[in-house]
Amino acid sequence: MYFDLIVVGGGAAGFFTAITCAESWKNFGSSEKSVLILEKTSNLLQKVKISGGGRCNVTHDCFEPRALSANYPRGEKALIGPFHRFGAADTVEWFASRGVSLKTEADGRMFPVTDSSQTIVNTLLNAAHAAGVTVHTSEGVTSIVTNEAPTTETARFELETDDGNSYTAANVLIATGGTRSAAGAKLAASLGHELQPATPSLFTFKIKDPRIDGLSGLAVTPAEVSIHHSKLRSAGPVLITHWGLSGPGILKISAWGARELAERDYRFDISVNWLPGLDPTGIIADKRKRDGKRQLSTKSPFAAIPKRFWQRLVAAAGVSDEMTWGQLSKKQTSELVNQLTDSTFFVDGKSTNKDEFVTCGGISLNEINFKTMESKLVPGLYFAGEVVDVDGVTGGFNFQNAWTNGFHAGTDIAAH
Secondary structure, X not given: OEEEEEEEOOOHHHHHXXXXXXXXHHHOOOOOXXXXXXXXXXXXXXXXXXXXXXXXXXXXXXXXXXHHHXXXXXXXXXXXXXXXXXXXXXXXXXXXXXXXXXXXXXXXXXXXXXXXXXXXXXXXXXXXXXXXXXXXXXXOEEEEEEOOOOOOOOOOEEEEEOOOOEEEEEEEEEOOOOXXXXXXXXXXXXXXXXXXXXXXXXXXXXXXXXXXXXXXXXXXXXXXXXXXXXXXXXXXXXXXXXXXXXXXXXXXXXXXXXXXXXXXXXXXXXXXXXXXXXXHHHHHHHHHHHOOOOEHHHOOOOOOOOHHHHHHHHHHOOOXXXXXXXXXXXXXXXXXXXXXXXXXXXXXXXXXXXXXXXXEEXXXXXXXXXXXXXXXXXXXXXXXXXXXXXXXXXXXXXXXXXHHHHHHHHHHHHHO
16 A cells, blocks of 8 residues: 555654654645555554643743753754754644644743643644544554565555555655664664764652651752762752652753763762752851840741751761750751752662653664655665664753644655
C-alpha cells in the first residue's frame, strides 16, 4: 500500500507533522495526497496525556527565539533559526485557531485553560481526522529500506511492520520519541545515520539524608543548586520527595549535566542555597536581639523555608530544640548560615526514567537540515522530536521542540 507520507510514531511530533503536511496539501488543492501514522502501541499521544501531571505543559512564555533556544542543553544553536519561523507565539496561535486557549503560570509554563491534557489530545486527534490523516495503532515498523526499484517515481521507501504489512512511501518521518525505546534510533541507523548515545535527562536525585527524610511534598522557592567539582549550576524551586530532591531546580541541572552525571554513575555531591540573594546572617542577628528568649525551632524566620524543614536545618547545625535565639553561639550561627546557604547532600543515583521524562541522544544534529528536518544523507527521510539529539529543560520546551520540528518537516514535505 502506498502513501505520500508515512509517520513512524504517534506522539506530539508525529501528529503535528502529519497535520501540518496534510492541511498544507489540502490548501494546495492536493486532496488526493495520503498521510499515514503508524504507532506501535495502542495509545496515541501518550506522553501528551500524562505530561504536566495530566495538564500538558504545551509550551513556555518565551517568545524571543534566541532566549527560547537557550533552554536546550543539546540543540541550542540549531534551533535559533527554526524558532524564528515557528516559535512559542506560533504554538499559542495554532491552538487558539482551533478553539484552545492557553494560560501562563507564574513560572512561565503554559497550559490549556481547562487544566486537562485531554484538551490537547482531542485537538490533535480531531485536526488529524479533519485533514484526512490515516492512523494505525498497535502496528510497529520493523524495517525501512530505500526502494531501489520503485513501482512509481515517488515510492522511495519500503516499510515492513510487526503484523506483516508492507507499505511504500515517498516520504518517511521518524518521530518515535526518546532513544530509550531504540526503535526509531535503530531504523535511522539502518539507513546510515550516526546516533549519539541515549542518556536520561530531566531526572530527580536520590538522596538519603535526615534533613529531608519524611518531608515529602515540601518545596522551597526559589533555590540554587550546584554540583561539586563541576561548572553545573541551576536555579528554581526545589521539591523534597520521598526518594530525595526534585523540582525545576533539580530537573534543569540534570538536563544540562545529563552526560556528565551519567559518567559519574549518578553519584556526586551537590550544594543547595535555600535562600538565594539573601544573607541570613543579619536576620539571625536581629532575631537574637529582638527575640532572644524565644526558641529557635518554634518558627522559621524565613518565608521560603517551611517550619518542619527549618527544624531539620536547625538540628543539622547542632542546635537543640530548646535553645533560644539569645543562646545561639557564633559557631552555631555560622553553622546555621551554612545549612541555609550551602547545604551539601550526597546524590546516590537518579529516579526511574519515567515515560513523561526526557532522554538526550539520538540522530546527530549535523546530519539533519534544521530548516526542513530532512536527513542530509537520505532524501525524503525526516526526523522530529526526541529521536533527534535535542532536549530541553523542564517547562514546556520539549513540546515546543516537537511542534517546531513538526511544522518544518510537514511544511517541507508538502511543498515537495
